[in-house]
Amino acid sequence: MSEQSDVEALVVACREQLGPQSGWFRPDGYRNSLALCIIDSIQSTGSHYTSVRNVVNRYRELRGGAAATDGTADLLASFHQFGGTRAWAAAVGNLKPASTKQGASLKAAVMHDIAEKLHHAGIRTASQFREHGELRDDNEDDRSTLKQLWTSAEAQRSGITFEYALILAGLPGVKSDRMVMRYVASATRRGDLTPTSCAVLVRDAAGHLGVDAAVLDHTIWRTASGRADS
Incomplete structure (x- = not known):
């Protein structure tokens, strides 16, 4: 054909x-919450819609109204609050692995890794994520660097969750x-x-x-x- x-x-x-x-x-978007963009995009791979909604809603319950504007610092602090990724994962009902590969890390560990990478790169809010991820002729280098940073995390090499996170942050895409x-x-x-x-x-x-x-x-x-x- x-x-x-x-x-x-x-x-x-x-x-x-x-x-x-x-x-x-x-899809539900989080124009002001990079934390929710990270959580939703990583949780969405290989998951039923209810699983994604449940995890997002539990994080919102944990953080209250602040979740709507949480950046990387807030997400990382929530992991610290629970004493690590496994305890955080249990709190939000997300004990699923990032891939089917034997010994794969939890999805929560990937969320933490991406949040840490973005934070250290100075991309800490949803608006900064959009700015670096927008498809523009004058933004190719920044977008490429951002994508490489995201896809260097475990089981993220395809870039699917990166593209989805950008959609959730308010940019067009598939x-x-x-x-x-x-x-x-x-x-x-x-x-x-x-x-x-x-x-x-x-x-x-x-x-x-x-x-x-x-x-x-x-x-x-x-x-x-x-x-x-x-």
Whole structure:
């Protein structure tokens, strides 16, 4: 199939399987909370939608209203408060590993590592994260450095969680995680999809459907993760 045929096939699948477009909406964003961007993006990989919401909500319960503006310093302090990543993970109900690799660290440990890396690089708030991560011709070096910093963390080399964190922080984009890729591969009958080619197809399909790419991406993910109804 040609790329145009792939896009058309994806558009048909979306119209038939994702429900009325009036029910589609962009992912919850955290324009003022880099801490929540980190937590949500790392927790979202390989997880059901309810798992992500539960972890985010428990962190909010722990931090109260301050969670809405927490930066890296606040997130790191919350780990210190509980005496380390395992105790913090237990407190937010997030004892899942970062990957299926034997001996993989907890997702919470990856969150801590990324928060620490960003903090030491002077990227401590959501606005600073957006500033360094925005796709602009005059920002290529800063964005590349930021991505390298994020993807150097365990199990983050693909850059999927990095792109998603930027979306959560308020920038446009597509998060081609395994659930989205599986959906797109099934719709297009493509066996050679990469995160990049999947993102292109989702963006093009969104254009045909007249919606923001992040909205379509999130709707596909919710459907694939079993949470299309809420």
